Amino acid sequence: MTTAPVFHARGLAKTYTMGEVQVHALRNVDLDLYAGEFVVILGPSGSGKSTLLNILGGLDAPTAGTVEFRDHVLTDADDRALTQYRREHVGFVFQFYNLIPALTAFENVALVTALATEKHGKATADPAQVLRLVGLGERMDNFPAQLSGGEQQRVAIARAVAKRPDVLLCDEPTGALDVGTGKLVLQALKTANREFGTLTVVITHNVAVAAMADRVLKLRDGQIVSDEAVAAPVDPEALAW
Numbered sequence: 001m002t003t004a005p006v007f008h009a010r011g012l013a014k015t016y017t018m019g020e021v022q023v024h025a026l027r028n029v030d031l032d033l034y035a036g037e038f039v040v041i042l043g044p045s046g047s048g049k050s051t052l053l054n055i056l057g058g059l060d061a062p063t064a065g066t067v068e069f070r071d072h073v074l075t076d077a078d079d080r081a082l083t084q085y086r087r088e089h090v091g092f093v094f095q096f097y098n099l100i101p102a103l104t105a106f107e108n109v110a111l112v113t114a115l116a117t118e119k120h121g122k123a124t125a126d127p128a129q130v131l132r133l134v135g136l137g138e139r140m141d142n143f144p145a146q147l148s149g150g151e152q153q154r155v156a157i158a159r160a161v162a163k164r165p166d167v168l169l170c171d172e173p174t175g176a177l178d179v180g181t182g183k184l185v186l187q188a189l190k191t192a193n194r195e196f197g198t199l200t201v202v203i204t205h206n207v208a209v210a211a212m213a214d215r216v217l218k219l220r221d222g223q224i225v226s227d228e229a230v231a232a233p234v235d236p237e238a239l240a241w
């Protein structure tokens with residue numbers, strides 16, 4: 001049985017022109033991503049990872065090629081349609097957590113679920129339940145300044161998944177963290193992926209993270225140079241780097 005991909009991208013290219021110099025951030029990328037997958041995209045600095053993630057997330061447009069998200073053609077969408085796409089379908093997790101300092105962990109998550117429900121009538125997850133899921137059941141009433149970096153990142157993950165997005169896009173989510181803390185964050189992403197079945201894409205230059213994925217894509221010089229399924233993904237706790 002074949003299932004339709006969530007993302008279907010063909011011939012993606014992104015070229016930046018800086019005066020006389022052209023930088024080919026992506027060249028002729030074809031990609032299909034499926035519901036429920038945990039995908040890790042690996043590549044050295046400058047290989048095009050963030051460019052690809054930003055295009056999938058509707059934050060940027062390619063120079064050439066097409067991207068379909070289910071039956072929406074993102075590459076035909078105007079800014080307004082892309083904003084709506086991001087709000088309704090995409091959760092983002094970045095290297096820095098972007099929490100609201102004056103709100104507690106619980107309130108940071110609840111703000112997003114309240115907005116999603118009010119504005120879009122979306123069914124969302126219970127903020128307390130999602131915070132427990134990422135291991136922060138005892139920290140819900142703390143403000144961001146009273147949380148470690150790893151805990152703040154887990155609040156950011158809870159916030160992103162609580163609106164029940166179809167896809168969770170993570171750009172170097174452990175980039176600012178030490179190994180032990182990074183593993184807790186990866187565990188939170190894996191738990192959310194398994195619990196909600198959200199297609200999860202993590203980009204990183206840390207090759208060790210690949211072992212926890214269902215599928216690993218490697219980017220080099222703006223091209224996908226390998227695309228492999230992982231037979232037996234390991235628990236994030238077992239990763240070492």
Ligand SMILES: Nc1ncnc2c1ncn2[C@@H]1O[C@H](COP(=O)(O)OP(=O)(O)OP(=O)(O)O)[C@@H](O)[C@H]1O
Pocket residue numbers: 016017018023024025043044045046047048049050051052205
């Ligand atoms: N706005 C921009 N203007 C010009 N060049 C850009 C711009 N954004 C990215 N680039 C270039 O495109 C290439 C790919 O960048 P990208 O950020 O996608 O790589 P990356 O793999 O995510 O790197 P890193 O791991 O360092 O974040 C790089 O050569 C980068 O310098």
